[in-house]
Amino acid sequence: MGTPGNPVVVGILGGSGLYSIDGLADGDWRAVDSPWGTPSDAICFGTVGGVPVRFLPRHGRGHRLPPSEIDFRANVDALKRAGATIIVSLSAVGSLRGHLPPGTFVLVDQFIDRTFARTKSFFGTGCVGHVSVARPVCGHVGCHVAAAAGEIGLPLHEGGTYLAMEGPQFSTFAESELYRAWNCDVIGMTNMPEAKLIREAEMCYASIAMVTDYDCWHPDHDDVTVDQIVDVLHRNAATARALVQALVPRLAAHAGPCPQGCHTALDHALITAPEARDPALLARLDAVAGRVLKAARP
Numbered sequence: 305m306g307t308p309g310n311p312v313v314v315g316i317l318g319g320s321g322l323y324s325i326d327g328l329a330d331g332d333w334r335a336v337d338s339p340w341g342t343p344s345d346a347i348c349f350g351t352v353g354g355v356p357v358r359f360l361p362r363h364g365r366g367h368r369l370p371p372s373e374i375d376f377r378a379n380v381d382a383l384k385r386a387g388a389t390i391i392v393s394l395s396a397v398g399s400l401r402g403h404l405p406p407g408t409f410v411l412v413d414q415f416i417d418r419t420f421a422r423t424k425s426f427f428g429t430g431c432v433g434h435v436s437v438a439r440p441v442c443g444h445v446g447c448h449v450a451a452a453a454g455e456i457g458l459p460l461h462e463g464g465t466y467l468a469m470e471g472p473q474f475s476t477f478a479e480s481e482l483y484r485a486w487n488c489d490v491i492g493m494t495n496m497p498e499a500k501l502i503r504e505a506e507m508c509y510a511s512i513a514m515v516t517d518y519d520c521w522h523p524d525h526d527d528v529t530v531d532q533i534v535d536v537l538h539r540n541a542a543t544a545r546a547l548v549q550a551l552v553p554r555l556a557a558h559a560g561p562c563p564q565g566c567h568t569a570l571d572h573a574l575i576t577a578p579e580a581r582d583p584a585l586l587a588r589l590d591a592v593a594g595r596v597l598k599a600a601r602p
């Protein structure tokens with residue numbers, strides 16, 4: 305799904321263990337500046353099957369950044385400036401369900417945001433905006449993820465609620481049980497506010513969560529450790545890359561605006577009167593909200 309007049313460009317946010325994408329042809333790491341801050345790393349511009357791809361490792365190469373230090377606004381803005389119309393996230397998660405063992409790929413479709421130390425919006429004083437995140441992931445991109453998984457013979461668990469925690473420590477047993485009682489399926493530290501910001505920036509979003517552990521609630525399994533996560537991730541990295549190879553060409557087959565409205569999320573979102581808007585904030589919003597701000601200009 306591209307935006308009107310623009311082709312599909314697939315942004316990929318690589319999580320823990322995914323700091324590069326094999327099979328990205330002509331990959332070229334380029335620094336992309338953002339008025340919102342410093343992105344986690346340069347962005348790798350390349351193609352998969354001739355389709356433009358922009359890959360950004362969200363913790364930076366070498367995993368320099370903990371979740372709370374990631375500048376999510378800079379990352380999302382930089383991917384938009386790099387041309388992305390769709391963003392696919394690949395993330396490591398803990399499982400909160402017995403039927404989602406380590407090694408399972410989950411196509412997340414809902415979130416509960418328990419993060420508290422992150423800036424969550426591009427909008428603010430001088431340009432107030434409220435977008436809907438009732439359906440935070442793009443169902444159309446999700447259908448393509450499911451089809452791509454089928455093509456490579458990957459069993460995919462479709463649907464699931466991702467609990468986003470602040471970290472960096474893992475959960476206490478009581479927290480893990482609380483999230484299970486809330487019917488959450490997987491737990492991680494990064495998909496929020498990422499998903500909210502991508503909606504504000506009018507791009508499609510899908511999150512593929514790779515289960516690495518049972519967090520700390522499972523009576524028959526040890527409490528999660530980083531070593532355990534890395535071990536499972538290494539075993540899954542090839543599958544994640546094969547999924548990307550199958551997915552990207554499918555996404556490119558769908559030119560035109562997103563039927564779910566991801567590319568028009570700001571149509572009815574801005575409430576600040578044009579004369580009350582802060583020019584400095586509007587300038588920073590040029591990539592994220594340029595489509596609607598240009599239209600509003602006298």
Ligand SMILES: CSC[C@H]1O[C@H](OP(=O)(O)O)[C@H](O)[C@@H]1O
Nearest residue numbers: 319320371395396492493494533
């Ligand atoms: C290194 S384990 C914990 C770390 O992994 C997940 O990150 P990502 O979603 O980028 O794969 C989790 O959210 C934590 O940030």
Ligand SMILES: Nc1ncnc2[nH]cnc12
Nearest residue numbers: 396397398491492493519
């Ligand atoms: N159990 C867990 N909690 C939070 N983030 C994770 N990432 C991978 N496993 C996790």
